[in-house]
Amino acid sequence: MHPKKPPVYLLPVASSLHVERVQPFIERARRLLEQEGFRVEGPKEPVTDTKDLRITGQNGLLLVFLASGGSSEVAVAASWGRRALLWAYPSNNSLPSALSARSKLRRAGAWRGEIIYGSLDSLPEEVLWEARAITAQRELRNLRLGVLCDKRKWSSLLSTYGELTGIFEMNIQHIGFSELEQQIRQIDEEKAAREAKTRLQGAMRENIEESGVVAAFKLYLALRRIIDERGFSGVAVDCFWLIGRLGLTPCLALSLLLSEGLLGVCEADLASAIAMKALATFSETPAWMANLSQVDFKKATLTLAHCTAPINLTKKAGGVRLTPHFESGLPLSLDVGLPRGLVTLT
Incomplete structure (x- = not known):
């Protein structure tokens, strides 16, 4: 499930000489936004004078549509000191007005935005990326993360990451082993086995007993x-501490959580949790952690070792293998066959 898009405040500006001529272009711009699922706010007719400028309830993306030439003065007033996108298109002297507005704002030290330019055949992708950036910022501010570790580790995490989590206004809360243990005891073994069979249908097993799969699924x-x-956005787990307590890994649990759009973070790494949440929001695809295990400079390749890749990333039958965990030999780890394509590493 993707996060809700932020609202767009579309502010069309134009010269008073061109109001009728540019109205169809303004309507086209609004339709493009609505077709992408945005809730569009703002006036439907162009603002032609700064005295008529009103930007109300603006808590999303400010998009100034320069409908004609002679509109830079209003665009400057609307964008002054604000994060705004100036939207120009190839007609009616729109682009010259956008460039003029940017020049004036830069000279005054009040430029905080970007110019986007293109035909009105489709919505510029910069609008989508800006919306995702706003959404990522909102998601990080609202992030509630449970951290499963012992009290000593919890104290260390607060000391190490306290400033970072404060910057992003994250709400992190401790999960003790007793709480987890109580939840595990309440789960019916047979029901867990049936659900595991359904969720992991088609997964190949290598040297893994059924009991290990069920135990990992109960976790x-x-x-x-x-x-x-507890209303969390996900969990971060001190993996090797938990392996020592349970005799199994959290790899399957983290993979399934990531597949559901939740956070599943290895090694209680709170800095990576922030990066994972931002990347997942930007890409609308799950992000996960992996180790950089090999570099081949001759072939220009990197090899990443992972055990928690989301199972929903594979596109082929039999694309998931359940294997013993590499470091501990305990159940279980995942090998997920990933499709070829562009990837982002951070």
């Missing part, structure tokens, strides 16, 4: 219950 169900009950 997922327990973490999911905690997330739901």
Whole structure:
């Protein structure tokens, strides 16, 4: 499930000489936004004078549509000191007005935006990326993350990451082992086995017993219950501490959570949690953690070792393998066959 798009405040500006001529272009711009699922606010007719300028309830993306030449003065007033996109198109001297407005704002030190330019056949992709940036910022501010670790680790995390989580206004809360253990005890073994069979249908198994799969799936169900009950956006787990307590890994649990659009963070790494949330929001695709295990400079390749890749990323039958965990030999780890294509590493 993708986060809700921010509202767009579309502010059309124009010269008073060109109001009728540019109205169809303004309507076209509004339709393009609505077709992409944006809730569009702002006047439907162009603002031609700064005294008529009103920007109300603007808590999303400010998009100044320069409908004609002679509109730079109003565009400057609307964009002064604000993060705004100046939208220009190839008719009616729109682009010269946008360039003039940017020049004036730069000279005054009040430029905070970008110019976007293109035909009105489709919505410029910069609008979509700006919307995703706003959404990512909002999602990080509202992030509630449960951290599963012992008290000593929790104290260390607060000391190490306190300033960082404060900057992003994250709400992080401790999950103790006793809470997890209680949730696991409440899960019916047979029900967990049936659900695991359904969720992992088609997954190949290599040296993994059924009991290990069910135990790993019960851990997922327990973490999911905690997330739901406490209103978390996901969990970060001190993996090797948990392996020592349970005799199994959280890899499957984290993979399934990531597949559901929740955060599943290895090694209680709160800095990576922030990066993962931002990347997942930008790309509208799950992000996960991996180790950079090999570099081949001759072939120009990187090899990434992972055990928690989201299972919904594979596109082929049998694309998921359940194997023993590499470091511990315990159940279980995942090998997820990923499709070829562009990737982002951070």
